[in-house]
Structure formats: structure tokens, C-alpha cells
Amino acid sequence: MAKLLYRIGKGCVRRPLAVILVWIAILGGTAALGTIWKGPVSNDMSIPGTKAQEALDLLKEEFPQATGGTIRLVFASENGALDAADRRQAILSALEEIRKDRAVLNVADPFATGTLSPDKSIGYADVMYNVPAMEVSEDSKERILDAIESTRAAGVQTELGGDVAMSELEIMGVSEILGIVFAFVVLIITFKSILAAGLPIATAIVGVGIGMMSVYYSANFFSITNTGTILAVMLGIAVGIDYALFIISRHRQQMAEGLDAAESVARANATAGSAVIFAGLTVIIALAGLSIVNIPFLTVMGLAGALTVLIAVAVAVTLLPSVLGLAGSRLAPKAPKQGRGMSKDKKPFAYKWGRFVSRYPVPVAVVIIALLLVVALPARHMELGLPDNGAKPADSTERKGYDLLSKGFGPGFNGPLVVVVKGGGTGNVLQDAAAEAENIKQLPNVAVVSPPIPNQKGDLVLLSVIPLTGPNDKATKRLVHDIRGLGDKLMVTGTTAINIDISERLNDAFPIFGAAIVVLAFILLTLVFRSLLVPIKAILGFGLSIIATLGAVVYIFQDGHLADLFDVSSSGVILCFLPILLTGVLFGLAMDYEVFLVSRMREEFTHKGQAKNAVVDGMGLSGRVVTAAGLIMIFVFGSFIFADDPMIKVMGFSLTAGVLIDAFLVRMTLVPAIMALLGRSAWYLPKRLGRILPNVDIEGESIREELEKPASRAAV
Incomplete structure (x- = not known):
């Protein structure tokens, strides 16, 4: 490996502009793909084969009207009830405006459906769409935001919930840029050179840019999550800077020992570059190894991170040597002043x-x-x-809506369980469902069981079960297992049940x-x-x-x-x-x-x-x-x-x-x-094992021997 990287380093130093132009072309090409043909980025973390996912798949087939995206409008009034004339009119006018959106399947009237708290100070209205949550358009979201401004102006606190993401996750915001700035300061202190400190940042940004644009484009073919893109950015920046740091440090150390700049680049690529290749390979294999657990969103997340690391490695051993070759001796560290050499105490x-x-x-x-x-x-x-x-920032509309629903209807209202009841032996599915509903009510930690809703075929019934405890409470997890324990005719799904199944599957896979x-x-x-x-x-x-x-x-x-x-x-x-x-x-x-x-x-x-x-x-x-x-x-x-x-x-x-x-x-x-x-x-x-194992030579010993041969011959 060291010999190959030495030759690559030599070639990059001889033709630096050609290599740099190739990388610029790659960056431009992937930027075009990732911006013009950017695929959808979702929050889908489903796992095929779990009980909750099987129930959800059945739900989508038999109750398609219940599987579209939903935005929940949560209303609250500190002074008086929501059904006061002025507040009632403001809420109904906003809901009527939302109904004009052709993508809306149904808008619930909280005053007709009775979705108000006992003191009528808190209520909610669900807006259901005819498309999945991740496909709800920005125009539909803007209509919601415009509508709730009118209710807020009328003195009704209005917050948002549901499964439709109302804002995109920001990548490379102020905090991330500050992280890069602090990294730059560390590099300046390490190298005592602004030029040397700037190179790892520049090459890392190139690698991250190519990696992220590639991930965005690949979202057309794979389900990419927000966390997957963030992980790719984290790793791309961090390893991109670090890998360049190791190679530049070795290069400057060799130049300080008197080695020619061009030769030093090639040797640094052979030695530190070999370590970079191996280090990058371990990260790539570890991330790609996430596919072992056979969980789709985790597999794609790992592959997205692995791709970004792979690009960072390629940049470090090709683009960086080209830039170092152009910089020449300007990167050489300053010689210590007379009388200030490296004594034992100055180590x-x-x-x-x-x-x-x-x-x-x-x-x-x-x-x-x-x-x-x-x-x-x-x-x-x-x-x-x-x-x-409930884990969102306290000042976010999602968190405010979550807290209002907990206050008005109980903590379990934020994590309802959806129960699908299959027809039994009586031939009357509604009668079977009523009996199962009574059994569920007898279980601990059950607050409310909704009336049964049959499908069009009349062989399945839908129940909604509200726990007394919140979505992530241990008692809620026990309730999911208790309902499933009542018999094979009951299938439990919903966000809370899906999250429980995901956690248990990951525990088993770890x-x-x-x-x-x-x-x-x-x-x-x-x-x-x-x-x-x-x-x-x-x-x-x-x-x-x-x-x-x-x-x-x-x-x-x-x-x-x-x-x-x-x-x-x-x-x-x-x-x-x-x-x-x-x-x-x-x-x-x-x-x-x-x-x-x-x-x-x-x-x-x-x-x-x-x-x-x-x-x-x-x-x-x-x-x-x-x-x-x-x-x-x-x-x-x-x-x-x-x-x-x-x-x-x-x-x-x-x-x-x-x-x-x-x-x-x-x-x-x-x-x-x-x-x-x-x-x-x-x-x-053991000697026998030593003869079997290949010599990967990340220290570049083979390069030293090869370079010392001509010198020894000349001495003879």
C-alpha cells in the first residue's frame, strides 16, 4: 500500500492542477445532481416485519383514509372557554380556510366532535391529508401557518402537532460553522501557520460537499432520514479535517528534517496516507456493518456516513497532495532560533x-x-x-402543543395506541370488537377506548386506546404487550407501538x-x-x-x-x-x-x-x-x-x-x-501466524528500503 500511495503522491505533485480540476469538476457535478434532482428526506424509521409495522401495513390497505398525513391544531384560552362566541368564530373561520386546500381530506370541527377539555379551555382539530405525511406540500403547510395567525390574533393560543414536519432540519447552521471556526483555531495553534491550518478545512469542505450532494441525489432511490444526512455531515467534516491534519503534520515534520518538499509530499502520502487509508477503512467497515442488524433506516444511515468518509479518504490522498505540491516549501515550519533547539526540557x-x-x-x-x-x-x-x-425545545410550537394536550386530556393522549381487531367466530365483527374493547378497558393504565370503526369489507374494526401514561413511559410499553397478550385477533400499531417495537428490535440486534x-x-x-x-x-x-x-x-x-x-x-x-x-x-x-x-x-x-x-x-x-x-x-x-x-x-x-x-x-x-x-x-x-499474515506496511518501511538502495549503491 505504501508503494502505491508513494506513486500517487508523486503523480499528484507532478500534475497538481489537473488533479485539482478533476475534483472541482466532481464537486460541480454532484452539486448539480444534489440541488436540481434532490430526493425527499424523511423521518421514516419503520422496520418491516415488526408487529406494529404489520398492523400499520394492514391499516393502510383496509383503512386508507386513516393513514394520510395529519396536522393537529391545538387551541387554548387562558381567559374563558373556547366556545365563547368570538373565539369559536375565529377557530371555525380558520378551519374553513384550511378546508379550501384540495389536498385536505377532512378537517374536524372540535365543537361538533367534542374534542374539548372538561373545562373547555383546551381543544384540538385534526387536519387530515390525502397524501402521506412526508408528501404534504409546502403550500399546504403555508396555508396552515397563515390560518393559525388569525386565531392567534383573536386571542386563542394555537399550536401545532401531528406527524407532518412543519420545518426542515437546518444543516450547517451558525453552531456548526462555529465548530469549524474553533477547529481552525486548533489547527493554527498546532501548525503555527494560517496557510497550513486552512488546507484541512478547505479539503474537508470539498469532501463534505461532494458527499452531501451525493446523499441528497441518492434520496431519489433510497429512504434517507434527516439523522442520516446530519451524521454524514458530522463525520465528513471531522474525519476530513483529521485525515488532512495527519498527512500535513508528517509532511512538515519531514521538511523540518531537511527533505525536499516534493519528495516529502510523496513520502507523507505513503506513510501517514497509509494510516489514513486504514483508519478510513475501519470507519467505513464499521458504518457499513450497521447493515448487519437488518434495519433499513439504520443501514441507509450507515451507508450515507460511509460514503462521506470514503470521499474524505480519497480527497486526503489525492487532492491534498496536489495542493501541498503547489504550496511547495511555503509550508515548511520555521527553523528554531539560535540557542532554542529541542533540548530535553524543551520536548x-x-x-x-x-x-x-x-x-x-x-x-x-x-x-x-x-x-x-x-x-x-x-x-x-x-x-x-x-x-x-415532548422532547422538543420548550419554546417550539410542537412542545407547547404537546404540553397543552397533556394538561387538557392527560399525558397518554400524546401517544394513542391504534388497535386493529380481526373478525372472530361470531360472524359479527362489531360484536367481537365490543367484547375486545371491554377486555382492553380492564387492563391497567387504560384511560379511554374509542368506539369501534369497521372497514368497508366488515371484517376488521379499528379501536383507539388512550393510556394514562405518556408515550415513552414504562407503563405504556407494558400496556402494548398486555393488549397483544389478549389474543392473536388484536394488532397494535401507531407511533407509540412502532417506537416500542423499534427499540426492542435494536436491543436484540446490538x-x-x-x-x-x-x-x-x-x-x-x-x-x-x-x-x-x-x-x-x-x-x-x-x-x-x-x-x-x-x-x-x-x-x-x-x-x-x-x-x-x-x-x-x-x-x-x-x-x-x-x-x-x-x-x-x-x-x-x-x-x-x-x-x-x-x-x-x-x-x-x-x-x-x-x-x-x-x-x-x-x-x-x-x-x-x-x-x-x-x-x-x-x-x-x-x-x-x-x-x-x-x-x-x-x-x-x-x-x-x-x-x-x-x-x-x-x-x-x-x-x-x-x-x-x-x-x-x-x-x-507467533512465527507461524506471522508467516500467514500479509504485511500491510502502514509505516512505509518498504518505501524507506527502496529509497535507501540507490544511496547504498552510490556509496559503494
Whole structure:
């Protein structure tokens, strides 16, 4: 691999403008595809084969009028009842205006249907469309927004709910841009050069642009979710900057040692570029591995992220060398002033830290492991689910509507269960449904069971069951299972039941995915480091990172501690697919740091044969870069913590916490401590296994040997 990347680097330096123009053409082409032919981005997280999904599919077939998109208008009055003449007229006029929309199938009259709270201070009206929620047009949404302005002007508080998204998720907003700005500051401090600091940002933006436009275009053929696009942006920016950082750092280090700029680019591409290829490959395989769990939206999300990472790798080993070739010697670090060379006392902090950890490996390892286990404790009571409107920001119309409905009708009203009753042996489906409704009423936690609604064929009946508790409450989950336990004639669906089934399916899939990740990590790291103990140590460290990160997430987002600090609007459940997603993403990133850090230790050990010194020297040579890379990812991921969407917020926090824990506590502290304890045995590999394993040569040893041959011949 090193030889191939060396030749690619040489070619990019010889023809930099041609390579740059090719990438500009690719960016322009994908931008055209992603803007002109952009596909629909949805919030659909259904899983075929679950009980709730099977019931929903039957519902769509037998009750098509009940499966269109719905916008719920929630009305409230602080002074008097909603049926006062002026308020009643304002509400009815707004609903009449909404009825003029040809896409509207039905608009309920809250005064005729009785959808008012007992004191008549809160009510709601459902607007049903003749198309699915994700296909409701912007014109229809604008008509709703215009109509509710009239009710608000009349003194009626009007909020929105339902399954139609009234606003698109913002990508690359102010917080994300600030994340990139902070990353730029870290690069300036690391390189002490604005030019060198700007290159990783520029190349990362090119990669993210191509990746995102490709994802938008592919939404015409696959169901792409909002969280999938955000994940692609997060990873594209973070790894794009980091991969360029590693290559540029190696390039500048070589130029500081006196190597010609053009030759240095090729060698940096061969050595650091090999590590980038491997690191990117681990992220790609981990993300693509999400398809193992056989959950469509998670598979597409992983593939979207993997595509963006693949493009980031390609940019790093082709476009970046071309730009470095054009920059020439201008990127060379300034020579230290006379009398200020690198003495022992002037060694970088990473070198001193490595020396400290190696000197006291046992206390350091004990403290770090104990700290991580303490942080992980809250993960023992983790509850999984999908955030609903109750998790939206407190000032959002969805959250206000959710709170009003809970106040007026009870918390369970925001999570109704839809029950489909199949015809029984009596031949009278309505009689069967009435009997089943009575059985359901006897179950704990049931507030209301609606009158039965038969289909046109007369063989199915629809019931709506309102629980006493909210959608993500444990008691609501038990009620779903209790209703299903009444017999095979009852099928439960609806948003709440679907979310419960998704969470349970993901729980079942997590051990399979986790096992696959462990096996993958062991194989890849054994190939790279030609060692058995290094992969085992890396896997155990990764396990500590995962459980500690999940513990921190549960502590804040489920238990509610420090909620104000992180602007968490509502605590209760953890995003159901977060453990699997976090495992896949963090595995790739953890292996990045493992490769960049430990590969330098192995390189030093190979050259000098002193295991403990190799740990210290490896930390000194790569610690600064790994620190910068970790900080960049923390700033990029951390910027998404300020998103309004609760799913994006928890994803941003978990990735930020994961990188913080893995990069600084595990890789930069625990890893050198364990490596110092293992000594030479860390690099043990049975001879028979060593002959079987291919030599991937990410340190570029083959390049050095090839370049040293002409020099040795000339000396002879």
C-alpha cells in the first residue's frame, strides 16, 4: 500500500492542477445532481416485519383514509372557554380556510366532535391529508401557518402537532460553522501557520460537499432520514479535517528534517496516507456493518456516513497532495532560533506526558479504569425509545402543543395506541370488537377506548386506546404487550407501538453487531500491528469508552442531571438506535487514534528495539497531532449539541463525549500505560501466524528500503 500511495503522491505533485480540476469538476457535478434532482428526506424509521409495522401495513390497505398525513391544531384560552362566541368564530373561520386546500381530506370541527377539555379551555382539530405525511406540500403547510395567525390574533393560543414536519432540519447552521471556526483555531495553534491550518478545512469542505450532494441525489432511490444526512455531515467534516491534519503534520515534520518538499509530499502520502487509508477503512467497515442488524433506516444511515468518509479518504490522498505540491516549501515550519533547539526540557508536552505515564503505569491505569467504570454506572438503567414532541425545545410550537394536550386530556393522549381487531367466530365483527374493547378497558393504565370503526369489507374494526401514561413511559410499553397478550385477533400499531417495537428490535440486534465489531477490530489490528496483545488491549479500551459514554448520556439525557447546561428540554429515554450507531462510529474513530498513536510506537520499536522508550517517543512524535485531532472532532461534534432537534442533540453529545473519553483518557493515557506494562511482549506474534499474515506496511518501511538502495549503491 505504501508503494502505491508513494506513486500517487508523486503523480499528484507532478500534475497538481489537473488533479485539482478533476475534483472541482466532481464537486460541480454532484452539486448539480444534489440541488436540481434532490430526493425527499424523511423521518421514516419503520422496520418491516415488526408487529406494529404489520398492523400499520394492514391499516393502510383496509383503512386508507386513516393513514394520510395529519396536522393537529391545538387551541387554548387562558381567559374563558373556547366556545365563547368570538373565539369559536375565529377557530371555525380558520378551519374553513384550511378546508379550501384540495389536498385536505377532512378537517374536524372540535365543537361538533367534542374534542374539548372538561373545562373547555383546551381543544384540538385534526387536519387530515390525502397524501402521506412526508408528501404534504409546502403550500399546504403555508396555508396552515397563515390560518393559525388569525386565531392567534383573536386571542386563542394555537399550536401545532401531528406527524407532518412543519420545518426542515437546518444543516450547517451558525453552531456548526462555529465548530469549524474553533477547529481552525486548533489547527493554527498546532501548525503555527494560517496557510497550513486552512488546507484541512478547505479539503474537508470539498469532501463534505461532494458527499452531501451525493446523499441528497441518492434520496431519489433510497429512504434517507434527516439523522442520516446530519451524521454524514458530522463525520465528513471531522474525519476530513483529521485525515488532512495527519498527512500535513508528517509532511512538515519531514521538511523540518531537511527533505525536499516534493519528495516529502510523496513520502507523507505513503506513510501517514497509509494510516489514513486504514483508519478510513475501519470507519467505513464499521458504518457499513450497521447493515448487519437488518434495519433499513439504520443501514441507509450507515451507508450515507460511509460514503462521506470514503470521499474524505480519497480527497486526503489525492487532492491534498496536489495542493501541498503547489504550496511547495511555503509550508515548511520555521527553523528554531539560535540557542532554542529541542533540548530535553524543551520536548513537547506529549513526550513529557508519555514519560510520566510510562514511569507510573500501574497507578495511572487503575485511576483511569476506575474513573471510566464510575462514569459508566448510569448505563445500567438505560431506557431506549424515540423522542417525541415532548422532547422538543420548550419554546417550539410542537412542545407547547404537546404540553397543552397533556394538561387538557392527560399525558397518554400524546401517544394513542391504534388497535386493529380481526373478525372472530361470531360472524359479527362489531360484536367481537365490543367484547375486545371491554377486555382492553380492564387492563391497567387504560384511560379511554374509542368506539369501534369497521372497514368497508366488515371484517376488521379499528379501536383507539388512550393510556394514562405518556408515550415513552414504562407503563405504556407494558400496556402494548398486555393488549397483544389478549389474543392473536388484536394488532397494535401507531407511533407509540412502532417506537416500542423499534427499540426492542435494536436491543436484540446490538449483541450481534457488538460481536461483529470485536471480531473486526481484532483482525484489522492484528494485521496492522502484527501483534496479539495490542488488539486485545485496544478492544478492551474501546469497550470502556463505549460504556462510559453511554453512562454520561444516560446521566444527562435520561436522568436529567445538568439538563439546563446542555439545554435538554425533556429527559426520559435515550434514542433507541444510539448504542448501535455510537458503537459503529466510535469504533472507527477509536481505531483512528489507535493506529496513529501506536503505529509510531511500533515504528520506534522496530528501529531501536527498546519497548519502553518506543512508547515515550511514539507519544512525543504523534501525541500533539492526536490531541489536535481529538479537539477538532470535539468541536465539530460538539457544535451539534446546540441543535433544536432532540435526536441530533443527543447524537452530537454522545459523539463529543465518546471522542473526549476515548482520545484523551483511553488512547492518550491508558494505552501508553498498558503498553509500558507489556513491554516487548506487546509486540509478540507467533512465527507461524506471522508467516500467514500479509504485511500491510502502514509505516512505509518498504518505501524507506527502496529509497535507501540507490544511496547504498552510490556509496559503494
